[in-house]
Amino acid sequence: MATTTLSRYADLPALIGLMSGDEKHQAAATSTLDVLWVLYDRVLNVAPDRIDDPDRDRFLLSKGHGPICYYAVLAAKGFLNARTLRHWNRVDSPLGQHPDRTLIPGVEIGSGSLGHGLGLALGTVLGLRAQGRTTPRVVVLLGDAELDEGSNHEAIAVAGRLGMTELTAVVIDNRSASLGWPGGIADRFAREGWATRTVNGRDHAALYEAFTAPHTGHPLAVVARVAPKE
Amino acid sequence: MTLTVPPTVTSQEMREVFITTVTEALDADPRVALVLADISADRFTAVAARHPDRVINVGIREQLMIGVAGGLALTGLRPVVHTYTPFLLERPFEQVKLDLGHQDVGAVLVSIGGSYDAPEAGRTHMAPGDVALLDTLPGWTVHVPGHQDEVPDLLRSALASDERVYLRLSSRGNAAARPVGQGMVVVRAGSARSLGVVVAVGPMLDRVLAATEGVDVTVAYLATVRPFDRAGLNRIVAAAGRADVMVVEPYLAGTSAPEVAVALEDRRHRQRSLGVSRETEVRAYGTTADHDRLHGLDVPGIAAAVRSFFAA
Numbered sequence: 001m002a003t004t005t006l007s008r009y010a011d012l013p014a015l016i017g018l019m020s021g022d023e024k025h026q027a028a029a030t031s032t033l034d035v036l037w038v039l040y041d042r043v044l045n046v047a048p049d050r051i052d053d054p055d056r057d058r059f060l061l062s063k064g065h066g067p068i069c070y071y072a073v074l075a076a077k078g079f080l081n082a083r084t085l086r087h088w089n090r091v092d093s094p095l096g097q098h099p100d101r102t103l104i105p106g107v108e109i110g111s112g113s114l115g116h117g118l119g120l121a122l123g124t125v126l127g128l129r130a131q132g133r134t135t136p137r138v139v140v141l142l143g144d145a146e147l148d149e150g151s152n153h154e155a156i157a158v159a160g161r162l163g164m165t166e167l168t169a170v171v172i173d174n175r176s177a178s179l180g181w182p183g184g185i186a187d188r189f190a191r192e193g194w195a196t197r198t199v200n201g202r203d204h205a206a207l208y209e210a211f212t213a214p215h216t217g218h219p220l221a222v223v224a225r226v227a228p229k230e
Numbered sequence: 231m232t233l234t235v236p237p238t239v240t241s242q243e244m245r246e247v248f249i250t251t252v253t254e255a256l257d258a259d260p261r262v263a264l265v266l267a268d269i270s271a272d273r274f275t276a277v278a279a280r281h282p283d284r285v286i287n288v289g290i291r292e293q294l295m296i297g298v299a300g301g302l303a304l305t306g307l308r309p310v311v312h313t314y315t316p317f318l319l320e321r322p323f324e325q326v327k328l329d330l331g332h333q334d335v336g337a338v339l340v341s342i343g344g345s346y347d348a349p350e351a352g353r354t355h356m357a358p359g360d361v362a363l364l365d366t367l368p369g370w371t372v373h374v375p376g377h378q379d380e381v382p383d384l385l386r387s388a389l390a391s392d393e394r395v396y397l398r399l400s401s402r403g404n405a406a407a408r409p410v411g412q413g414m415v416v417v418r419a420g421s422a423r424s425l426g427v428v429v430a431v432g433p434m435l436d437r438v439l440a441a442t443e444g445v446d447v448t449v450a451y452l453a454t455v456r457p458f459d460r461a462g463l464n465r466i467v468a469a470a471g472r473a474d475v476m477v478v479e480p481y482l483a484g485t486s487a488p489e490v491a492v493a494l495e496d497r498r499h500r501q502r503s504l505g506v507s508r509e510t511e512v513r514a515y516g517t518t519a520d521h522d523r524l525h526g527l528d529v530p531g532i533a534a535a536v537r538s539f540f541a542a
Binding site (some may be wrong): 054100101102108109110113115116118119120121122123124125126127128129130131150151154155157158 | 260263283289291294299302303304305306307328334
């Protein structure tokens with residue numbers, strides 16, 4: 001099958017091109033590309049044939065807009081057929097501008113409205129803990145502007161208090177928050193008891209090191225800095 | 231001489247029954263989890279000590295309370311979420327819509343406070359729009375018990391399912407429990423030539439019975455308002471003299487009017503909706519009896535509405 005050959009990082013632009021019509025696309029969409037790739041390629045314990053495995057890792061795309069990189073990575077990793085990408089946004093397509101977990105295998109949450117992923121992630125960690133499952137990681141991807149939503153700050157405080165080692169929040173920082181985050185984004189997590197790493201969001205080795213840094217007893221926040229949104 | 235008037239509003243310990251029932255469920259069923267936002271947390275300290283992983287108090291963070299419930303459900307647990315009505319549904323309404331409904335997961339939301347169980351607390355603690363709000367979302371079951379003894383069965387059936395269920399508890403209700411879980415039940419049948427049907431929802435029953443004393447109408451009781459028992463209403467109306475229906479609800483007036491219209495779309499009918507007024511915000515404290523009177527939900531108010539509607 002042709003799709004199996006489109007499985008490398010170098011194939012992502014072609015997969016994205018199936019949706020965007022070319023290989024140029026919005027900054028909001030591409031800002032997540034390298035983070036998503038490193039997570040799915042090297043960090044997350046997930047596979048298309050184990051989407052219902054209770055011990056799988058969970059990846060929650062909280063920042064649901066600009067999902068074409070997400071769809072491209074899912075296709076590269078075999079969760080989606082590449083041919084599905086071509087007809088995204090059509091009424092009969094499972095793929096739209098915001099992902100719907102009930103339509104796409106392996107997508108853990110439906111998102112689009114900002115500020116919902118972190119709360120769902122905390123509940124997921126607590127649900128897994130209650131079942132004695134402390135192995136799975138729960139990784140949530142947010143945007144720096146998404147942190148404007150107050151719901152995140154309810155979750156950041158509680159995750160810190162509960163020492164959620166299993167939880168990782170990765171914040172794509174393209175400096176798009178209208179009023180900014182003076183002092184930096186990591187500071188908001190650190191003061192609530194999170195371990196934090198701030199890295200270049202395009203540097204695969206640095207991202208991998210950040211995602212795998214030990215942080216026992218604390219949730220982990222990885223701030224992935226990318227070029228400012230134009 | 232002693233004048234004995236039976237009470238038309240009876241104090242209820244629904245919250246206590248809820249606490250007992252959900253505590254038993256937490257002990258018996260490892261799927262059940264309880265999410266709190268400080269309200270009632272002091273009543274769950276013992277069970278929380280036994281099941282620290284499944285009794286979760288997130289503090290005064292109601293958006294997170296619903297989000298956590300959604301996450302718990304995603305892992306296969308059966309979350310119960312409990313707080314005061316406005317903080318359970320109104321404040322985190324988008325979480326109710328997205329973190330539960332859009333994720334296609336279930337939870338049991340249990341409110342206390344009814345529409346105005348604590349009128350001295352003012353408007354901030356009143357949420358008469360709760361059922362109307364849930365009506366904007368698909369797939370919710372809504373229980374409005376009228377007696378504390380109706381609560382355990384409704385709660386246990388909710389826990390046994392994976393559905394989205396709202397259990398609306400009140401500190402006020404009826405003198406006796408009625409059958410629940412079987413749709414609309416006739417409490418007092420009118421004649422074959424009766425003037426019509428009065429549907430009393432949950433805590434309104436005893437007031438409706440008093441207000442319709444001596445009037446030839448059928449009085450039916452309804453504790454589960456969503457899904458609405460359309461077939462049951464149609465059948466009860468068919469047995470009445472006229473297809474004239476009054477619905478008396480303890481929350482926003484007319485909340486179930488669209489359901490009645492659909493239930494009776496096969497026949498010419500009239501309907502009248504009684505409930506908490508939509509017209510103005512009542513800026514008053516006082517007692518629950520005061521607010522019943524202000525909204526026309528005391529016995530004289532309901533009786534006057536019955537006279538005007540069924541005399542037409």
